[in-house]
Amino acid sequence: MKIPIRILMERYQNHLYRIAFSICQNREDAEDVVQDTFLQYHILKKEFEDETHIRAWLMRVAINKSRNIVRAFWRKHRQSLESYMEELDFPDTESSTLFEAVLRLPEKQRTVIHLFYYEDYTIKEIAEILHVSESNVKVRLNRGRAALREEIKEDWNYDES
Amino acid sequence: MTNHEKYKQAFDCLTTDAEINLNPASIRRSRTTRVVRRMCYTAACLVMMFAASNGICYAATGKSLVHTIIVMADGSNVEISEDDNSVTFTIEKTGDLSYTTAENGRLYLNLNDEKTDITDQCSDTDYFRKDYTDSEGNKHVLIAGGTVESYGWAEYIFNAEGKYIFNTMNIPTDEANPDETPVWFAKAEKDLGVDADALLEQGGSYKIDETGIEQTETVTESAQ
Numbered sequence: 001m002k003i004p005i006r007i008l009m010e011r012y013q014n015h016l017y018r019i020a021f022s023i024c025q026n027r028e029d030a031e032d033v034v035q036d037t038f039l040q041y042h043i044l045k046k047e048f049e050d051e052t053h054i055r056a057w058l059m060r061v062a063i064n065k066s067r068n069i070v071r072a073f074w075r076k077h078r079q080s081l082e083s084y085m086e087e088l089d090f091p092d093t094e095s096s097t098l099f100e101a102v103l104r105l106p107e108k109q110r111t112v113i114h115l116f117y118y119e120d121y122t123i124k125e126i127a128e129i130l131h132v133s134e135s136n137v138k139v140r141l142n143r144g145r146a147a148l149r150e151e152i153k154e155d156w157n158y159d160e161s
Numbered sequence: 162m163t164n165h166e167k168y169k170q171a172f173d174c175l176t177t178d179a180e181i182n183l184n185p186a187s188i189r190r191s192r193t194t195r196v197v198r199r200m201c202y203t204a205a206c207l208v209m210m211f212a213a214s215n216g217i218c219y220a221a222t223g224k225s226l227v228h229t230i231i232v233m234a235d236g237s238n239v240e241i242s243e244d245d246n247s248v249t250f251t252i253e254k255t256g257d258l259s260y261t262t263a264e265n266g267r268l269y270l271n272l273n274d275e276k277t278d279i280t281d282q283c284s285d286t287d288y289f290r291k292d293y294t295d296s297e298g299n300k301h302v303l304i305a306g307g308t309v310e311s312y313g314w315a316e317y318i319f320n321a322e323g324k325y326i327f328n329t330m331n332i333p334t335d336e337a338n339p340d341e342t343p344v345w346f347a348k349a350e351k352d353l354g355v356d357a358d359a360l361l362e363q364g365g366s367y368k369i370d371e372t373g374i375e376q377t378e379t380v381t382e383s384a385q
Binding site (some may be wrong): 009021090 | 163164165167168169170171172174175176177179181182183341342
């Protein structure tokens with residue numbers, strides 16, 4: 001199956017933006033990633049099993065593109081993270097503190113944390129998206145959790161799993 | 162509130178209403194093989210005094226400015242200009258950009274008029290490597306990998322202190338998955354310590370190198 005791109009854009013544009021931003025850490029690069037990801041889907045001659053498959057594919061492509069952008073040494077002037085954060089409308093200080101703490105995590109942990117806590121993917125699904133082993137995902141997740149607990153203390157609960 | 166709820170509340174504020182462009186020009190751009198080296202022209206907009214063809218010099222502008230020229234393996238010059246706020250890379254392409262060629266079912270490295278058969282060292286999962294040090298003490302690492310059907314190369318430059326400066330490359334892309342990195346290339350970058358993870362660990366998106374200078378790309382008109 002292949003879902004019309006306009007429907008996917010409506011459903012997943014912000015999701016892709018968030019995962020891209022968590023890696024690139026600036027708005028312009030993240031928007032470029034979203035643009036290019038949807039473009040790639042648009043031109044790709046590939047059938048998918050279902051929407052879950054499409055969503056996972058979009059995530060993986062956005063993550064790869066984000067990493068490639070950060071890796072490229074040609075980069076344009078971008079708005080700084082600090083000034084962009086001033087524009088964001090956090091509901092409370094705990095949210096902004098958590099947001100900053102997540103962005104300070106190493107990228108490997110940050111990506112897994114985001115896929116787990118925001119996108120509600122299981123460890124198995126995250127492993128498939130990132131093309132790594134499940135044990136690898138568990139290690140990154142646990143390290144990310146520990147780092148968040150260390151940084152924001154009681155604002156981050158102990159996870160049971 | 163659970164951690165999931167806290168996390169979602171924190172990241173829900175991240176939204177975008179940027180227009181998604183799906184026009185043919187954008188589609189053509191997405192099919193372009195990733196080529197980092199490009200033709201640029203340098204401008205005489207700064208007054209420079211050069212000590213040598215490779216050298217460090219300072220602009221007579223009053224601002225702190227560092228200007229370096231590095232000669233690439235194929236003889237092209239890369240000018241690196243740094244001031245307090247930005248780093249600019251300008252490449253003057255002088256040679257035919259192709260360190261690797263495929264002929265009669267074999268893969269060759271072409272360097273300094275020498276042609277080396279590297280077929281047996283290259284595959285989808287392995288690469289050929291050649292190191293040398295230039296007259297300024299910069300270390301150049303040339304890598305080439307892949308198969309006769311799909312091959313690529315990259316040149317990495319490290320300064321005399323061993324710090325990674327920049328690279329140029331021509332890496333094949335798979336049309337179905339243009340952002341998937343060939344295995345041999347990922348392995349080479351990891352071996353050299355210049356893979357995405359290593360670079361990402363160095364800092365955020367606006368602090369690329371150790372001195373915190375943000376790299377920019379500028380193309381200026383030729384004074385020639």
